[in-house]
Amino acid sequence: xxxxWYQNSIECLALKEGSEHMQMVDISTKEVTEREAVAQGRxxxxxxxxxxxxxxxxxxxxxxEAAKIAGIFAAKKTPEIIPLCHPxxxxxxxIAFTLKKDQVHxxxxxxxxxxxxxxxxxxxxxxxxxxxxxxxxxxxxxxIVISEIKLLKKTGGKSGxxxxx
Amino acid sequence: xxxxWYQNSIECLALKEGSEHMQMVDISTKEVTEREAVAQGRxxxxxxxxxxxxxxxxxxxxxxEAAKIAGIFAAKKTPEIIPLCHPxxxxxxxIAFTLKKDQVHxxxxxxxxxxxxxxxxxxxxxxxxxxxxxxxxxxxxxxIVISEIKLLKKTGGKSGxxxxx
Amino acid sequence: xxxxWYQNSIECLALKEGSEHMQMVDISTKEVTEREAVAQGRxxxxxxxxxxxxxxxxxxxxxxEAAKIAGIFAAKKTPEIIPLCHPxxxxxxxIAFTLKKDQVHxxxxxxxxxxxxxxxxxxxxxxxxxxxxxxxxxxxxxxIVISEIKLLKKTGGKSGxxxxx
Amino acid sequence: xxxxWYQNSIECLALKEGSEHMQMVDISTKEVTEREAVAQGRxxxxxxxxxxxxxxxxxxxxxxEAAKIAGIFAAKKTPEIIPLCHPxxxxxxxIAFTLKKDQVHxxxxxxxxxxxxxxxxxxxxxxxxxxxxxxxxxxxxxxIVISEIKLLKKTGGKSGxxxxx
Amino acid sequence: xxxxWYQNSIECLALKEGSEHMQMVDISTKEVTEREAVAQGRxxxxxxxxxxxxxxxxxxxxxxEAAKIAGIFAAKKTPEIIPLCHPxxxxxxxIAFTLKKDQVHxxxxxxxxxxxxxxxxxxxxxxxxxxxxxxxxxxxxxxIVISEIKLLKKTGGKSGxxxxx
Amino acid sequence: xxxxWYQNSIECLALKEGSEHMQMVDISTKEVTEREAVAQGRxxxxxxxxxxxxxxxxxxxxxxEAAKIAGIFAAKKTPEIIPLCHPxxxxxxxIAFTLKKDQVHxxxxxxxxxxxxxxxxxxxxxxxxxxxxxxxxxxxxxxIVISEIKLLKKTGGKSGxxxxx
Numbered sequence: 001x002x003x004x005w006y007q008n009s010i011e012c013l014a015l016k017e018g019s020e021h022m023q024m025v026d027i028s029t030k031e032v033t034e035r036e037a038v039a040q041g042r043x044x045x046x047x048x049x050x051x052x053x054x055x056x057x058x059x060x061x062x063x064x065e066a067a068k069i070a071g072i073f074a075a076k077k078t079p080e081i082i083p084l085c086h087p088x089x090x091x092x093x094x095i096a097f098t099l100k101k102d103q104v105h106x107x108x109x110x111x112x113x114x115x116x117x118x119x120x121x122x123x124x125x126x127x128x129x130x131x132x133x134x135x136x137x138x139x140x141x142x143x144i145v146i147s148e149i150k151l152l153k154k155t156g157g158k159s160g161x162x163x164x165x
Numbered sequence: 166x167x168x169x170w171y172q173n174s175i176e177c178l179a180l181k182e183g184s185e186h187m188q189m190v191d192i193s194t195k196e197v198t199e200r201e202a203v204a205q206g207r208x209x210x211x212x213x214x215x216x217x218x219x220x221x222x223x224x225x226x227x228x229x230e231a232a233k234i235a236g237i238f239a240a241k242k243t244p245e246i247i248p249l250c251h252p253x254x255x256x257x258x259x260i261a262f263t264l265k266k267d268q269v270h271x272x273x274x275x276x277x278x279x280x281x282x283x284x285x286x287x288x289x290x291x292x293x294x295x296x297x298x299x300x301x302x303x304x305x306x307x308x309i310v311i312s313e314i315k316l317l318k319k320t321g322g323k324s325g326x327x328x329x330x
Numbered sequence: 331x332x333x334x335w336y337q338n339s340i341e342c343l344a345l346k347e348g349s350e351h352m353q354m355v356d357i358s359t360k361e362v363t364e365r366e367a368v369a370q371g372r373x374x375x376x377x378x379x380x381x382x383x384x385x386x387x388x389x390x391x392x393x394x395e396a397a398k399i400a401g402i403f404a405a406k407k408t409p410e411i412i413p414l415c416h417p418x419x420x421x422x423x424x425i426a427f428t429l430k431k432d433q434v435h436x437x438x439x440x441x442x443x444x445x446x447x448x449x450x451x452x453x454x455x456x457x458x459x460x461x462x463x464x465x466x467x468x469x470x471x472x473x474i475v476i477s478e479i480k481l482l483k484k485t486g487g488k489s490g491x492x493x494x495x
Numbered sequence: 496x497x498x499x500w501y502q503n504s505i506e507c508l509a510l511k512e513g514s515e516h517m518q519m520v521d522i523s524t525k526e527v528t529e530r531e532a533v534a535q536g537r538x539x540x541x542x543x544x545x546x547x548x549x550x551x552x553x554x555x556x557x558x559x560e561a562a563k564i565a566g567i568f569a570a571k572k573t574p575e576i577i578p579l580c581h582p583x584x585x586x587x588x589x590i591a592f593t594l595k596k597d598q599v600h601x602x603x604x605x606x607x608x609x610x611x612x613x614x615x616x617x618x619x620x621x622x623x624x625x626x627x628x629x630x631x632x633x634x635x636x637x638x639i640v641i642s643e644i645k646l647l648k649k650t651g652g653k654s655g656x657x658x659x660x
Numbered sequence: 661x662x663x664x665w666y667q668n669s670i671e672c673l674a675l676k677e678g679s680e681h682m683q684m685v686d687i688s689t690k691e692v693t694e695r696e697a698v699a700q701g702r703x704x705x706x707x708x709x710x711x712x713x714x715x716x717x718x719x720x721x722x723x724x725e726a727a728k729i730a731g732i733f734a735a736k737k738t739p740e741i742i743p744l745c746h747p748x749x750x751x752x753x754x755i756a757f758t759l760k761k762d763q764v765h766x767x768x769x770x771x772x773x774x775x776x777x778x779x780x781x782x783x784x785x786x787x788x789x790x791x792x793x794x795x796x797x798x799x800x801x802x803x804i805v806i807s808e809i810k811l812l813k814k815t816g817g818k819s820g821x822x823x824x825x
Numbered sequence: 826x827x828x829x830w831y832q833n834s835i836e837c838l839a840l841k842e843g844s845e846h847m848q849m850v851d852i853s854t855k856e857v858t859e860r861e862a863v864a865q866g867r868x869x870x871x872x873x874x875x876x877x878x879x880x881x882x883x884x885x886x887x888x889x890e891a892a893k894i895a896g897i898f899a900a901k902k903t904p905e906i907i908p909l910c911h912p913x914x915x916x917x918x919x920i921a922f923t924l925k926k927d928q929v930h931x932x933x934x935x936x937x938x939x940x941x942x943x944x945x946x947x948x949x950x951x952x953x954x955x956x957x958x959x960x961x962x963x964x965x966x967x968x969i970v971i972s973e974i975k976l977l978k979k980t981g982g983k984s985g986x987x988x989x990x
Binding site: 188189190191192193244245248249251252253254280 | 694729732733736737749750751752753754755771772773
């Protein structure tokens, strides 16, 4: 009886694979290539808070150091956070911040050799760095907004280079 | 000799507690109150992709179901992701989506009884739901943007109710 | 414009809360009571392998010690593994094994003071203990089966005591 | 003195490696091959609950969508849950459900290129999908049973193809 | 038959609870009190490396900021890392460093209201802060040693205050 | 305008890459080689407690079994715990203990094929095994000290073999 069940189920599975059910896309036959993704995010804050960040005077500690490390951990955690992301090995990860009058601009880069790209790792790192800035500054500014989280550039893989216009 | 060391270190720590070093803020003496936070996020997508999401025709599976569950898990994971967040017990968590012409609008609500608020839980859930939508739609639209992640409302605690204007 | 959006979204969320969308059930108004859950699982193995487990002669190490610790960790991880489980504080956790001719019988108990029960913690611990036994014995028996994972008993909370018949 | 200690300890370790102490088996010299594992699980539920699942009318949300995502996350988390599992890269993962009169039949498939197989990943995904169904249906049926979690098929590696009879 | 099984197993479990099997100690009946733990660790490094740390000139980034955040995350992760630790809510956490000629001296303090103490949280934070310093300095010094990880002080709970002599 | 921003930011990132900001070191161009790391740790305990460990008579369960499994899990968790560690695949992991009159001596070995070494994995495993021994013995000895966590040996990679003198 188990055999019949098994037969049916395998058929059913095969059937479903042709349709739109939830699954981690099969990347088995894709080529391992050198890949890189660059993403960004912006955190809009009061000018007075930007100044405190710059001067390392915020009450909870050095905002940008905390945001960098939270972002680096987040890049590594991406497949635990985003359901259909494949676990792929990061070989390099950097985060840089530019302080503007009314915002912190975050840029993240993630590199590795894999069968699929590092877009979600770079985007997740940018989002978590932004959330960390939010958390550390919220006693000072109740109206913070995180915006424009997006991919800037992607290289490697069959689809080639993408640069956001 | 250890005693001397210890003495000095405790002094040093006490000293530092008066200044701006990194730390999880002490909430020991804050009152446990019923608290709620409502946050939002927006994911800007092509109109054709919005239609596919609505019709559950995207290739990787049902986008909004995946985004809901990823967001719920993320709310629970917040203190693992954001360095200075206190672990506080969530008693309720909901995520709702509104499909507009060019965007998915995400609203998250988190509730609990705690000594500090659930803002970061609601914001992290909104961010991760947005990233999940990004991940599941990126084969269909290379120019997705996540924006306007922000707190909409907060109740409970000494500082009282906040509603974003 | 944000205000209008916000208004609409809150309405939309309120609307949805009356219907069947995904959410962590609101336990805010439930009472904190002493609660306990007892669950079980069975792992069916060849008699020769049962003997090796008893004699601590399996090639990868002491199977039951590994299964106990994996089960204890799993009880604590439950809200990270099961989407809609609330994080609730475990105050005690035990795992016991009975070696029978053709099976390992696992019993788990989890206790705590909370607004909701520890059924999923006890069941998750039993499942992970069973999977660990499977993993450590699979070089010795290719036909292992895990069965009868179920709740045996539950006490505390408004619904009172449940004992499986 | 450290040298003597070190000498002795290395000897002691070497000694132990010849006996049955706990360890992650050394797979360094095994070949990387394309591997696949198919596993199953069954969740026995009242016929009335099966109907509610089918009609997406269960109170906590869409049961099968939640179970799929929980199962996919669990496959990726396997080495964090099962003590002696090696971390190996999944390239594809699918979950399918068949609703029968008195049960949900779960089938999971996991693929990748690795030095060891994906059996535990497929079994863990099936177990966690089953536990998620249990969690979402327990307000409707107190007597749920999870059974017959087992490997159905395994391909790749030196030991070749296994199909459960 | 299940009943008989169940009966026996419960007996067996009861029996085992009187003996020395593995378990998370039952803290249900212990009182919730304000508790604090202070721990320390030392990382021995070359004087030249201590100077680079002080001047924030190490190649991988600001060592002490990274160590603080890693330590704070580790305190929160303690029950996931140490098998029999109960999950208890931290309300405050601080890390301070003293740079000496040949070492970094780490002091950690953890506070909360709970039924058991925060010793392991403070010790785990000190260990992970030390390991992070090791990781960030190992390209500069191959002979780093981490030593004297120990509890300095503990207050709260039935056993009262402990101060290491 | 986005273009200008983007331009500037990329420049800014490039600029920073030449200086000492926080980052996961780029290992893309390093060669994958067979690598092994051996580390140690010592836990100093009263002689009476050492005897209880040996006789498996400690109240919380078998100390060394728990420490082994906690150490194995910790080796796998290393990149989640230490900020700048790359995720690299472990192919083998062993832990051995030597009971001396006043201490438990822990030796860990980790092996794999990777672009960077397994030092931090071996050191993290030794630290967590030591912390687990601490946790399980602290009701019996309040003055436990963990010491001499250090690398003993490292092979593989461009820098060649290292043996601590």
